Amino acid sequence: MTIEISDLADYGWSNFFTSQLDQDDLDNYIPARVKSVHRNQIHVIGVDLDRTTMPFISKDGEGTQATVGDWLLLEQETFRPKRLLDRKSIFKRKAVGSHRGEQLIAANVDTLFIVASCNFDFNVARLERYMSLAHEAQVMPVIVLTKADLVDDPQEFTDAVSALDPHLIVENIDARDATAAKRLEPWCGLGQTVAFVGSSGVGKSTLINTLIGTDDIETRDIRVDDSKGRHTTTGRTLHRLPEGGWLIDTPGMREIQLTEVEEGIKEVFSDILELAASCKFNDCGHTQEPGCAARRAIEDGELDPERLKRWQKLAAEEVRNTETLAQRHSRDRSFGKMVKRAKKDKAHWQDE
Numbered sequence: 001m002t003i004e005i006s007d008l009a010d011y012g013w014s015n016f017f018t019s020q021l022d023q024d025d026l027d028n029y030i031p032a033r034v035k036s037v038h039r040n041q042i043h044v045i046g047v048d049l050d051r052t053t054m055p056f057i058s059k060d061g062e063g064t065q066a067t068v069g070d071w072l073l074l075e076q077e078t079f080r081p082k083r084l085l086d087r088k089s090i091f092k093r094k095a096v097g098s099h100r101g102e103q104l105i106a107a108n109v110d111t112l113f114i115v116a117s118c119n120f121d122f123n124v125a126r127l128e129r130y131m132s133l134a135h136e137a138q139v140m141p142v143i144v145l146t147k148a149d150l151v152d153d154p155q156e157f158t159d160a161v162s163a164l165d166p167h168l169i170v171e172n173i174d175a176r177d178a179t180a181a182k183r184l185e186p187w188c189g190l191g192q193t194v195a196f197v198g199s200s201g202v203g204k205s206t207l208i209n210t211l212i213g214t215d216d217i218e219t220r221d222i223r224v225d226d227s228k229g230r231h232t233t234t235g236r237t238l239h240r241l242p243e244g245g246w247l248i249d250t251p252g253m254r255e256i257q258l259t260e261v262e263e264g265i266k267e268v269f270s271d272i273l274e275l276a277a278s279c280k281f282n283d284c285g286h287t288q289e290p291g292c293a294a295r296r297a298i299e300d301g302e303l304d305p306e307r308l309k310r311w312q313k314l315a316a317e318e319v320r321n322t323e324t325l326a327q328r329h330s331r332d333r334s335f336g337k338m339v340k341r342a343k344k345d346k347a348h349w350q351d352e
Contacts, residue, residue, distance in 0.1 A: 003031060007047045012108060012193045012246055016088045017071055029073035029082060034066050034107075036237040042066060042081075044074070045238070056081035067104035068236040068248055069193060089137040091195065094257035094321045102259060106195045106236060106248045111140050111187040115198030115207065117147040118157045118172075123199075125310050127161065128268050129256055130197055131168075132314065136264030142187065145172045146203035165268075175207035184211065190244030197250050208249055212239050258314065259321040269311040275303065286312070 003026055005018055011033050032044035041052045056072055058064040064084060066072060071085040091105040091112075112134040116122055127143065134141035143161050148154035154172055161170050173180045187194055188211070198204045239247040258265070266273055272294060276284065280291025286308060287295075297303035 003047050009191050010244070011046060012069075012191050013071070014088070014191070017085050020085050025073060028076065030076055030079070032072050032074050033238070034068055034070040034072065037066065037068060043237075044072065044079075051079065053079045053081065056084055058084060065104065067107050068238060069107040069109060069195075069246075071108065089139050091133055091137055091139075091197075092259065093133075094259045105197075105250055108193055109137070109139050109195045109248065110192050111142060111194045112137075113142050113144050113184065113187075113194055113196045115144045115146060115196055115202050115204045116157075116161075117202040118145055118151045118154050119147055121199060121202065122157055122160075124160060124164065125313075126199065126256075128164065128310060128314065129258060131164070131268045132258060132261045132264035133197075133256070134264070135267035136261040140187075141168070142184075143168055143170045144184070144207070145170065146175045146207065148172055148174070173207065175203035175210060178210050178213075181207060181210045185243055188241045188243045188245040188247070192245040193238075193248065194241075194245060195248040195250060205249070208239070208247060211241060211247065213242060257321055258318045261318055262322070265311070265314050265318055269307075269314075272303070272308060272311050 005013070005026070008017075008031055013031070017031075030046060030049060032046040032049055035043040035045045037043075037055070038052075040055070042055050043052050044050075053074065056066040056070075066081065066084055067090075070087065072081045073083040073085070074080065075082050087107045089109050090107050091109065092102045093105060095101040095103040112130070114127060114130040114134070116127060131141050145154070145157055145161070148157075151157070158170050158172055161168060171183050173183060175181070184194075196204050196208060236248055236250050239249065241247050275293045275297050276286070278293035279286070279289070281289055284292050284294075286292050289295075294303060294308055298305045298308065
């Protein structure tokens with residue numbers, strides 16, 4: 001079975017993946033895209049292909065696994081995954097729990113729709129987290145605001161988002177209105193892949209159902225008592241869009257721990273980094289140091305002090321989550337030695 005490259009474009013294939021193939025790969029293997037991942041199997045799709053097969057785990061010593069949106073080469077007779085193609089983008093987060101693993105969210109995405117609702121659950125800090133993910137993956141972020149009917153002044157929320165970056169694309173949409181949802185069509189064309197992220201209850205599932213024209217995804221209203229959403233989506237899967245593109249839904253994530261997104265954070269907070277370059281000291285902590293350009297900008301009303309705090313928090317979190325176990329142990333040992341030395345010096349001083 002030989003597959004034509006042009007036929008794969010319908011599934012999101014591009015020259016980026018073609019460049020990774022050897023001359024006879026299409027004669028010997030079947031290119032397939034991961035539609036969904038389950039505990040003991042994965043669902044793959046492609047040209048004349050729609051089936052489940054065994055999960056892919058690399059044998060390179062790193063245990064790399066396939067996630068939704070990945071491209072695999074399958075053996076023609078067994079349909080076993082043979083090779084995982086390099087990704088043009090990947091979204092991941094620190095896995096929930098005490099262990100330091102990573103959870104892959106989606107791969108090979110072209111546009112990230114960051115969904116937030118115009119209600120009490122609106123959170124600028126959370127938007128900055130998602131934006132950092134998008135910039136790190138070099139994927140375009142589009143902010144989608146929903147539930148404008150729940151507030152008196154929807155423009156207030158649009159302005160709050162635009163203040164983060166004047167170049168950000170912001171769409172205020174009624175998730176139930178198919179006509180309004182058409183404003184997202186420019187990013188949903190043939191071969192394009194979009195992903196939706198956002199907290200539970202912001203209207204993400206409703207909007208996705210509107211876009212794909214079905215009610216396949218369960219939806220629930222925001223709780224009245226605290227304006228927070230109930231969790232609905234429990235997995236990730238590729239959905240076909242009427243415009244020819246592909247959509248990846250993700251579970252609602254109220255808190256997403258960032259890892260390996262240093263460049264993404266720098267992009268989101270580029271205004272603060274530009275100020276920091278003018279600080280008197282290269283290692284300025286932007287607290288009480290003399291000659292701090294960031295503190296001066298706050299005093300002059302040019303920088304929101306809360307934005308500075310959010311940047312400091314995200315940057316510290318990213319370093320902590322990206323740090324390897326060996327690095328953490330080394331740091332902990334150094335700290336332990338410092339404490340012991342301080343106690344010893346204190347005891348010596350008291351004996352004198």
